[in-house]
Amino acid sequence: MKQCLLILSVIGLISLTSCRDDFELEPSFGALEFSKDTVYLDTVFTTTGSSTYKFKVYNRSDQDILIPSIQLNEGEESNFRLNVDGVAGKIIEDINILAKDSIFVFVEVTADIQELTQNQLSFLYTDQINFDTGPDMQQVELVTLVQDAYFLFPERFEDGSSETLSLGVNEEGLEIQIDGFILEDEHLTFTNEKPYVIYGFAGVPSGKTLLIEAGARIHFHDNSGIIVSTGASMHALGELSTDPERMENEIIFEGDRLEPEFAEVPGQWAAIWLTQGSTNHRFDHVTVKNSTVGILMDSNDGGDQPTLTIKNTQIYNSANVGLLARTGFIDAENLVINNSGQVSLNLSLGGRYNFRHCTFTNYWRNGFRQFPAVLIENNLEAGETLFVSDLVEANFSNCIIYGNESIELIFNKVDEAAFNYKFENCLLRFNDTNNRFTDNGLYDFQNTDVFENIILNETPLFLNAEDNHMIISDESPADGLGNPTTASQVPFDILGKNRTQNPDLGAYQSIPFEE
The missing domain is CATH 2.160.20 (Pectate Lyase C-like)
Incomplete structure (x- = not known):
């Protein structure tokens, strides 16, 4: 009898668990938070890849959420590259963030200044990462300076x-x-x-x-x-x-x-x-x-x-x-x-x-x-x-x-x-x-x-x-x-300061240090 009651209890527990909706994902509803609203990638030489930069995306809510798409505004034509939660690409779909959790977004860039502009030695290249689409879309700006060489x-x-x-x-x-x-x-x-x-x-x-x-x-x-x-x-x-x-x-x-x-x-x-x-x-x-x-x-x-x-x-x-x-x-x-x-x-x-x-x-x-x-x-x-x-x-x-x-x-x-x-x-x-x-x-x-x-x-x-x-x-x-x-x-020091009167040792004439 006790064995039957134990089996019934386990079946009941399974039934209750199977009815829970904890794993149903809610849409993001534009409620994401970001560790950076703009990612500044430092200057890169034309056609040379940058270092990898990162920021975090937070889900502060009590619900697990689904981001239908994360994509560069210029899409496949963008010179930036993304890796979101281990998925690489320029258009990435269906990314989950658990409640009270976060994910990393990694960004790189390789740009040819000749394709971006003509007769400029440097060019400020920008794009945006779009999280979701339509009225719920949120953006993080991307900025880098491309230097010709x-x-x-x-x-x-x-x-x-x-x-x-x-x-x-x-x-x-x-x-x-x-x-x-x-x-x-x-x-x-x-x-x-x-x-x-x-x-x-x-x-x-x-x-x-x-x-x-x-x-x-x-x-x-x-x-x-x-x-x-x-x-x-x-x-x-x-x-x-x-x-x-x-x-x-x-x-x-x-x-x-x-x-x-x-x-x-x-x-x-x-x-x-x-x-x-x-x-x-x-x-x-x-x-x-x-x-x-x-x-x-x-x-x-x-x-x-x-x-x-x-x-x-x-x-x-x-x-x-x-x-x-x-x-x-x-x-x-x-x-x-x-x-x-x-x-x-x-x-x-x-x-x-x-x-x-x-x-x-x-x-x-x-x-x-x-x-x-x-x-x-x-x-x-x-x-x-x-x-x-x-x-x-x-x-x-x-x-x-x-x-x-x-x-x-x-x-x-x-x-x-x-x-x-x-x-x-x-x-x-x-x-x-x-x-x-x-x-x-x-x-x-x-x-x-x-x-x-x-x-x-x-x-x-x-x-x-x-x-x-x-x-x-x-x-x-x-x-x-x-x-x-x-x-x-050697009448002038390395900064061009005259040392012919009261010369100091070394390459520099001395200066007073501020307190």
Whole structure:
């Protein structure tokens, strides 16, 4: 009897459950709520896909609802793309939202500016997402700026391969190749008319000069860069800008992701590579940011003039090294390098170097680093082979070398080659608390033959070093301590401020900081 009652109870429960209408969906009735009423997709280059953006759609009611359609206003002709609750398309039907629940909508865009407009360098492209139709329709606006650009890339062949550049042969005699292409004569001048976007390595052919004009913007795709071959030159000749924020006359090298979240991300592209035998490079009013290696310079051309003359230049957010010179010959003034995953300035395998009013720092925050801001060497270890070369000279005058580690200057010397250096009127961070270098005569800061008028371990008081704002306060210990003779050779700081009277150390003259 009890068993029969139990069966009857279960049947009754099933009957009651089957009569419930909890799973019947109500129309949306225009009562949806959105986390954004307008989705601003950041600037994209023409024909280049954007990042994915998202917003939420809320059902605040006590009923499960059905949205009959979610579609772009321009339908299949729209350059935007949607993914709604896992369903991709431009017109999506019958989307359910449970009571007191929400769904995600993901949006992307790829637009060709030539199809949207004629003879415009940028174009504001818009569309709308329509939720439902008729009187119950609700909309979310979509807005993006499409930027025109010159695109330079390796040729693609019918067999699916692409153009490559040869870097010689490896130890096994096999050819080393990278994705790249040789710049034709018509592409050897980069203007400021519109940005350049480079895929792979753009090669400057022997005997040619790549000229980059003031105000030019050069963007690199992942693992891309510029490579300057034997006998070739690179002249990046920017000018002083009237607006330090906009930097309208500065030449800027950076990645091709324009979204704000990528603005300071290291390692987005490879390097500017000045190969062995290239010559007569000139950089002025240039910013190099977010690369793996900012500038890689292999060897010098053996002449009496510097292979690289670099002025008023900033190198930031390098995943590995800001400026890496192997047996280089560099003359630099008003050069700033900061935030590098390994070393900001690496003078490797000897060479000749003169730095005046430069700021070399490292406030890297993206992980542990084991190297200092400045590393100077007269040798290079490659596998089991040790290469050596004379450090003919490495002169630093009116410079700042600092960072967030205790020791930001290290020498790596072998006796088989010369090792000549001189620091004059410099602020250095070298706080050897563990006495690792006590018996090393290289760091005798009392030896005026190599260290003259040195300030040790006093905070420079940068405006915001972690965010690459390297100007110093007028209360900085570096204020007013520059050698006037050196300052007369570099009479203006990186922002064009006169420093011939009371010169400060580093690339910037100091300013008063607001409280």
